[in-house]
Amino acid sequence: MRKLLIVLGLCKLSIISFAQNEDSMMIRHIADEILVNGKAYDNLHDLTKNIGGRLTGSPQMYKAEAWGQKAMNVSGADKVWLQECKVPHWIRGGKDEASFNVKMKKNPAKLDVIALGNSIGTGPKGVSAEVIEVRSFDELEAKKEEIKGKIVFYNYKFNPTFIRTFLSYADAVQYRGYGPSRAAKYGAVAVIVRSMTHSTDNIPHTGATRYNDSLPKIPAIAVGLKDADLLDSILQKQKISVFIKTNGQFLPDTIGHNVIGELTGTEFPGEIITVGGHLDSWDPAEGAHDDGAGVVQTMEVLRTLKALGYHPRHTIRFVLFANEENGTRGADKYAEEAKAKNEKHIFALETDAGGFTPRGFGFTGSPEQMARLRSWIPLLIPYGVYEIEDGGGGADIDPLNKALNTPMSELAPDTQRYFDYHHARTDVFENVNKRELELGAINMAALIYLVDKYGL
Amino acid sequence: MRKLLIVLGLCKLSIISFAQNEDSMMIRHIADEILVNGKAYDNLHDLTKNIGGRLTGSPQMYKAEAWGQKAMNVSGADKVWLQECKVPHWIRGGKDEASFNVKMKKNPAKLDVIALGNSIGTGPKGVSAEVIEVRSFDELEAKKEEIKGKIVFYNYKFNPTFIRTFLSYADAVQYRGYGPSRAAKYGAVAVIVRSMTHSTDNIPHTGATRYNDSLPKIPAIAVGLKDADLLDSILQKQKISVFIKTNGQFLPDTIGHNVIGELTGTEFPGEIITVGGHLDSWDPAEGAHDDGAGVVQTMEVLRTLKALGYHPRHTIRFVLFANEENGTRGADKYAEEAKAKNEKHIFALETDAGGFTPRGFGFTGSPEQMARLRSWIPLLIPYGVYEIEDGGGGADIDPLNKALNTPMSELAPDTQRYFDYHHARTDVFENVNKRELELGAINMAALIYLVDKYGL
Numbered sequence: 001m002r003k004l005l006i007v008l009g010l011c012k013l014s015i016i017s018f019a020q021n022e023d024s025m026m027i028r029h030i031a032d033e034i035l036v037n038g039k040a041y042d043n044l045h046d047l048t049k050n051i052g053g054r055l056t057g058s059p060q061m062y063k064a065e066a067w068g069q070k071a072m073n074v075s076g077a078d079k080v081w082l083q084e085c086k087v088p089h090w091i092r093g094g095k096d097e098a099s100f101n102v103k104m105k106k107n108p109a110k111l112d113v114i115a116l117g118n119s120i121g122t123g124p125k126g127v128s129a130e131v132i133e134v135r136s137f138d139e140l141e142a143k144k145e146e147i148k149g150k151i152v153f154y155n156y157k158f159n160p161t162f163i164r165t166f167l168s169y170a171d172a173v174q175y176r177g178y179g180p181s182r183a184a185k186y187g188a189v190a191v192i193v194r195s196m197t198h199s200t201d202n203i204p205h206t207g208a209t210r211y212n213d214s215l216p217k218i219p220a221i222a223v224g225l226k227d228a229d230l231l232d233s234i235l236q237k238q239k240i241s242v243f244i245k246t247n248g249q250f251l252p253d254t255i256g257h258n259v260i261g262e263l264t265g266t267e268f269p270g271e272i273i274t275v276g277g278h279l280d281s282w283d284p285a286e287g288a289h290d291d292g293a294g295v296v297q298t299m300e301v302l303r304t305l306k307a308l309g310y311h312p313r314h315t316i317r318f319v320l321f322a323n324e325e326n327g328t329r330g331a332d333k334y335a336e337e338a339k340a341k342n343e344k345h346i347f348a349l350e351t352d353a354g355g356f357t358p359r360g361f362g363f364t365g366s367p368e369q370m371a372r373l374r375s376w377i378p379l380l381i382p383y384g385v386y387e388i389e390d391g392g393g394g395a396d397i398d399p400l401n402k403a404l405n406t407p408m409s410e411l412a413p414d415t416q417r418y419f420d421y422h423h424a425r426t427d428v429f430e431n432v433n434k435r436e437l438e439l440g441a442i443n444m445a446a447l448i449y450l451v452d453k454y455g456l
Numbered sequence: 457m458r459k460l461l462i463v464l465g466l467c468k469l470s471i472i473s474f475a476q477n478e479d480s481m482m483i484r485h486i487a488d489e490i491l492v493n494g495k496a497y498d499n500l501h502d503l504t505k506n507i508g509g510r511l512t513g514s515p516q517m518y519k520a521e522a523w524g525q526k527a528m529n530v531s532g533a534d535k536v537w538l539q540e541c542k543v544p545h546w547i548r549g550g551k552d553e554a555s556f557n558v559k560m561k562k563n564p565a566k567l568d569v570i571a572l573g574n575s576i577g578t579g580p581k582g583v584s585a586e587v588i589e590v591r592s593f594d595e596l597e598a599k600k601e602e603i604k605g606k607i608v609f610y611n612y613k614f615n616p617t618f619i620r621t622f623l624s625y626a627d628a629v630q631y632r633g634y635g636p637s638r639a640a641k642y643g644a645v646a647v648i649v650r651s652m653t654h655s656t657d658n659i660p661h662t663g664a665t666r667y668n669d670s671l672p673k674i675p676a677i678a679v680g681l682k683d684a685d686l687l688d689s690i691l692q693k694q695k696i697s698v699f700i701k702t703n704g705q706f707l708p709d710t711i712g713h714n715v716i717g718e719l720t721g722t723e724f725p726g727e728i729i730t731v732g733g734h735l736d737s738w739d740p741a742e743g744a745h746d747d748g749a750g751v752v753q754t755m756e757v758l759r760t761l762k763a764l765g766y767h768p769r770h771t772i773r774f775v776l777f778a779n780e781e782n783g784t785r786g787a788d789k790y791a792e793e794a795k796a797k798n799e800k801h802i803f804a805l806e807t808d809a810g811g812f813t814p815r816g817f818g819f820t821g822s823p824e825q826m827a828r829l830r831s832w833i834p835l836l837i838p839y840g841v842y843e844i845e846d847g848g849g850g851a852d853i854d855p856l857n858k859a860l861n862t863p864m865s866e867l868a869p870d871t872q873r874y875f876d877y878h879h880a881r882t883d884v885f886e887n888v889n890k891r892e893l894e895l896g897a898i899n900m901a902a903l904i905y906l907v908d909k910y911g912l
Contacts, residue, residue, distance in 0.1 A: 035616045041656070160491045163839055163895070200497070200890055357813065357870045359840075383619055384815075384870075386842045414813045414840075414870065416891040434656055435872040439619070 023379055023453075026308075027446045031383060033304045034438050034445070040300040041434040043071060044355070047295065048286035048429040055283040056323040057089030057254045064279050068259035068295070068320045075299045076306030077261030077318065085333035087256035087323045090118050092283055093247030097126070098192075098221060100242040102234060108243070111231075112202055113221040114284055115246040116176060116193065116209040117326050117423075120217045126245035127151075127219060129189050133235045137174075140182060148187030151242055154179045155194045155232055158419070165198070165415040166353070169422075172196045173207070180220040181212035190244050191220040194228040199420040202226035206282050207423045208326045219246050256280075256322040258330045261302055265315040272338075273312075274348040274406075275301055275448055276319030278330070278396055285427040289418065292429075293355030293437055295320050297411075300441040301448055312452045314346060321396040324352070328395050335399035345406040347451045350394035351444060354421075355437035356413035358384045361447065362392020365407030369456045373409070376450050385443045387412075407456055409447070411440055479835055479909070482764075483902045487839060489760050490894050490901070496756040497890040499527060500811075503751065504742035504885040511739040512779040513545030513710045520735050524715035524751070524776045531755045532762030533717030533774065541789035543712035543779045546574050548739055549703030553582070554648070554677060556698045558690060564699070567687075568658055569677040570740060571702040572632060572649065572665040573782050573879075576673045582701035583607075583675060585645050589691050593630075596638060604643030607698055610635045611650045611688055614875070621654070621871040622809070625878075628652045629663070636676040637668035646700050647676040650684040655876040658682035662738055663879045664782045675702050712736075712778040714786045717758055721771040728794075729768075730804040730862075731757055731904055732775030734786070734852055741883040745874065748885075749811030749893055751776050753867075756897040757904055768908045770802060777852040780808070784851050791855035801862040803907045806850035807900060810877075811893035812869035814840045817903065818848015821863030825912045829865070832906050841899045843868075863912055865903070867896055 034040070047067060054064040065082065072080045096115045099108040115121070133153040134140045140152065154175040159168045173196055180191045195205040202224035211217045221244060223231070234240055259279060265271065277294020281287020302318045322330030338345055349361075363373055373388045380386070393401055393408035401408045413436070421427040490496070503523060510520040521538065528536045552571045555564040571577070589609040590596045596608065610631040615624045629652055636647045651661035658680035667673045677700060679687070690696055715735060721727060733750020737743020758774045778786030794801055805817075819829055829844045836842070849857055849864035857864045869892070877883040 031619070032617050160891075161488050163487070165891075198891065357872050381843075387837075416813050416895065417889050420889070433873050433876070435616075435621075435654065439872065 020379065023450065026449060027379055029308055030304055030445045030449065031442045033307055034300060034442050037307065038300060038438050039303055040296040040437050040441050043296040043299060044288065044292050044432060044437065045429055047292050048288045052286050053283040054279060054281045054287055056087045056256055056280045056326060057251065058283070061256060061280060065257050065259055068279055071299055072259060072261035072302070072318065075261065075303040077302060078264045080261045082257035083260055083333060083337065084255060084257055085322055085329045086253050087329045088327045089251040089254045090326055091249060091251060093121055093249055096221060097245040098242055100240050102240065103238060111223055111227045112204055113223055114204040114206045115248050116220040116222060117206050117282060118208050119180065119220040119246065119248045121247040121249055122190070122219045122245050126243055127190050128241055128243040130239055130241050131192070131231065131235065133232060137182060144186045147183060150188055151190045151192060151244065152183035152188045153192040153231060155228055157194065158196055158198045160198055165419050168198070169196055169419060176207055176222070177210045180209050180218055181215045184215045184218045188218060190218050192242065193220065193222045195222045195224055197225065197419045197422065199225065203424045203426055205422060205424045206284060219244060221246060256330065258322050258334055259320040261318040263302065263305065263312050263316045265313055266311045267313040269315050270344055271314045272343055272345045273314050273316045273448060273451060274319055274345060274397065274400065275316065275444065276321055276396060277351045278324030279320040280323050280325050282325055282423045284425040286429055288427050288429045288432050289354035289421050290423065290427055291324065291352045293432060294351035297351050297437065297441040297444055301445040304445050310449070314452050316448060316452065324395050331396040331399045335403040338400060339403045345400060345404050347456055348397040348400050348406050348408045349410065349444060349447065350397045350408070351411040351440065352394050352396065353411065353413050353415065354418045355432045355440060356417060357436040358411060358413050358440045358443045360385050360387035360389055360412040361409050362389045362412050363409045364391055364393050364401060365456065369407050372454070372456060380443055380446060383442050383446065384439055411444055413440055476835065479906065482905060483835055485764055486760055486901045486905065487898045489763055490756060490898050493763065494756060494894050495759055496752040496893050496897050499752040499755060500744065500748050500888060500893065501885055503748050504744045508742050509739040510735060510737045510743055512543045512712055512736045512782060513707065514739070517712060517736060521713050521715055524735055527755055528715060528717035528758070528774065531717065531759040533758060534720045536717045538713035539716055539789060539793065540711055540713055541778055541785045542709050543785045544783045545707040545710045546782055547705060547707060549577055549705055552677060553701040554698055556696050558696065559694060567679055567683045568660055569679055570660040570662045571704050572676040572678060573662050573738060574664050575636065575676040575702065575704045577703040577705055578646065578675045578701050582699055583646050584697055584699040586695055586697050587648070587687065587691065589688060593638060600642045603639060606644055607646045607648060607700070608639035608644045609648040609687060611684055613650065614652055614654045616654055621875050624654070625652055625875060632663055632678070633666045636665050636674055637671045640671045640674045644674060646674050648698065649676065649678045651678045651680055653681065653875045653878065655681065659880045659882055661878060661880045662740060675700060677702060712786065714778050714790055715776040717774040719758065719761065719768050719772045721769055722767045723769040725771050726800055727770045728773055728799055728801045729770050729904060729907060730773045730775055730801060730853065730856065731900065732777055732852060733807045734780030735776040736779050736781050738781055738879045740881040742885055744883050744885045744888050745810035745877050746879065746883055747780065747808045749888060750807035753807050753811070753893065753897040753900055757901040760901050766905070770908050772904060772908065780851050787852040787855045791859040794856060795859045801856060801860050803912055804853040804856050804862050804864045805866065805900060805903060806853045806864070807867040807896065808850050808852065809867065809869050809871065810874045811888045811896060812873060813892040814867060814869050814896045814899045816841050816843035816845055816868040817865045818845045818868050819865045820847055820849050820857060821912065825863050828910070828912060836899055836902060839898050839902065840895055867900055869896055
């Protein structure tokens with residue numbers, strides 16, 4: 001009996017090791033295809049240089065949708081369609097400006113600034129007021145009596161001691177998101193926010209702010225780190241007034257689209273795996289890392305599976321989501337329609353953390369599903385992925401997870417450089433490395449292959 | 457008895473977990489010190505911008521030695537000294553040039569080239585000859601009758617399918633190292649080598665060539681990938697001659713120095729741990745990744761241990777090695793003197809793979825030592841290091857390992873971008889990321905701390 005068990009055990013072992021060997025060979029084929037014939041980098045060049053920034057509602061958004069539709073066809077989708085959704089239409093409206101006068105100097109000093117996304121403009125005459133600096137919301141509250149009629153300068157530092165820089169972002173982004181309304185509550189006339197970055201340059205970073213509709217909406221700009229430190233050092237010694245001119249406004253909502261490509265499943269066509277990134281991007285740059293990288297990686301997964309002649313068991317949807325940056329209406333629409341049509345979604349994978357060298361995936365699902373994912377790590381280690389972290393998803397697949405309890409995952413690349421470029425004019429093609437971008441696509445394709453083959 | 461064992465077991469467990477907790481706190485302190493007060497990036501700026509390329513024998517080499525000595529003192533070494541060694545003195549001697557004529561075009565087309573390090577110049581008149589392309593040494597052998605009087609163009613591609621790019625380098629670098637002499641054997645008058653890179657630009661990469669002294673020494677240049685592909689495409693259709701002018705020569709050997717700083721051990725002053733990188737660099741750029749990064753990381757380990765008031769049990773030597781790029785005479789001298797003085801070297805750590813985000817260490821030592829190192833991985837994972845690979849060391853500590861059997865290790869950062877910059881004029885400060893550089897220093901300091909505390 002014992003012998004039989006051993007023999008059975010060996011059989012099982014050899015079946016497992018045969019399967020693992022087969023998987024490891026398949027993933028090697030995926031890697032070779034991407035590293036030798038990859039199109040992600042060329043596609044990114046095309047998207048960033050021929051279209052550029054793709055803010056929701058802008059003419060570039062429509063160009064990007066048409067581009068995505070075409071690229072999805074070229075990459076080999078069985079079907080490609082646009083999924084319509086109503087989207088907000090914020091425009092920057094002109095050049096953002098800010099300057100200040102220092103005693104004894106004749107000319108005003110310029111600040112390198114960018115208006116926060118969704119923020120209201122100052123009007124053509126601008127706004128000029130004394131600046132009051134606070135380093136936290138606690139300090140704002142402590143100084144609430146002094147705020148009226150002033151410009152609040154949130155000088156909250158991006159914490160350098162978090163190794164994963166998204167934690168520094170999560171810690172600091174509240175000042176961009178809620179700072180304007182919290183200052184408006186005490187009568188501030190505008191807000192300056194220290195950029196959410198640890199970059200060594202002085203470039204300001206934009207991103208969405210969220211007004212509280214019950215409070216006055218005041219203009220809000222970001223400054224880079226050197227200007228933030230400059231303001232701080234001057235304010236230690238003297239009072240200053242800053243002049244701000246911004247031109248942001250909301251036009252009426254308009255129509256945008258998720259671009260969707262599909263490889264139809266051979267065994268379970270009604271069971272859907274989603275993989276995607278977002279097509280829109282902030283306007284100051286080319287949206288190369290955020291999220292051009294995710295867009296072209298998504299299409300690279302499609303192209304690669306097709307090029308290798310892989311026929312998925314489940315239906316795989318490749319989605320370029322609309323309006324992630326200032327509304328997530330594309331994501332909401334995708335989830336809403338999935339629910340309305342009673343679709344079965346077995347897994348969703350998002351890529352929206354930059355085209356950097358991969359380190360892992362995040363995952364939200366059951367402990368059993370997590371255990372299965374982690375059992376695949378040995379297959380991914382040769383390609384740089386060594387951990388599946390608890391928690392994971394992203395703005396574009398969270399609604400699907402909420403609506404249908406779909407297990408969800410996100411590619412987790414190295415985070416050290418992400419906030420150097422995030423929402424800044426340096427988020428350009430030249431700052432993306434071809435091989436790092438490709439390694440991300442390799443690991444995504446490998447994970448999609450494994451989920452498709454074994455289920456979750 | 458069983459109970460006692462359990463109690464003892466629990467004690468042991470809690471001692472281990474207390475020690476691990478203590479270590480994890482110490483490494484957290486190391487990380488905070490480097491991320492908040494780090495000097496590596498500023499030091500790198502100083503070295504690269506105020507001194508620049510530091511080829512052995514050049515005036516910049518001497519400047520860098522003086523700089524290193526001073527920086528070592530500032531960083532807090534107990535003693536600092538220079539270790540003299542005889543070094544080769546190759547000079548580029550002027551601008552490297554190459555051009556070719558294509559039928560029907562009036563003006564010659566220029567190639568962007570750089571002479572290989574250690575290569576002999578063409579003389580002021582240059583050399584002009586028909587080009588014969590080979591894609592491998594096998595093809596060279598097959599065409600050996602056609603080589604005489606020609607310029608051999610080695611167009612061997614940097615293999616994109618290796619995930620670790622050092623494997624692509626190990627695979628391709630033989631054409632730079634041995635190509636000139638192997639071509640000279642069959643009467644070639646010069647050599648053009650496709651650069652050892654997968655960069656997307658056209659910038660040529662230099663590096664040492666190694667002549668066989670029994671064969672004629674012929675000039676040798678590298679071309680970037682676009683020029684290599686251009687030559688290849690033209691040569692498919694027509695014969696072409698290329699004109700090459702280079703000016704390299706060896707001057708008589710001169711004197712260089714290893715710069716050494718020391719923290720003297722409190723318990724075992726006679727047992728030495730070495731940590732280092734190399735101070736010299738190729739001349740076309742600033743030697744920022746190769747190996748300015750290693751230099752400043754080495755000093756950052758010193759500065760950090762000192763700043764934290766850590767008194768090492770063993771003596772720790774921080775070494776900026778001379779002449780790694782074209783002779784390794786500094787490394788040889790260090791090992792030679794260690795042996796002559798009968799020093800006890802318990803561990804050596806090298807950092808010479810660029811200032812990129814860390815992924816692991818390589819290690820050469822006994823299986824027991826390897827097991828000990830691997831038992832520390834959980835302490836390093838939060839800082840990005842998740843593997844200790846078999847094999848490791850580097851040109852600057854290999855001689856020590858050979859002479860005294862010293863266990864040796866090297867920092868293994870992510871390799872995707874390294875060969876974009878390696879030995880090319882793009883190896884400049886701007887291409888080093890502050891936090892990636894710092895994370896390397898954190899892991900190095902952590903490993904040195906662990907080896908010092910527990911031995912190997």
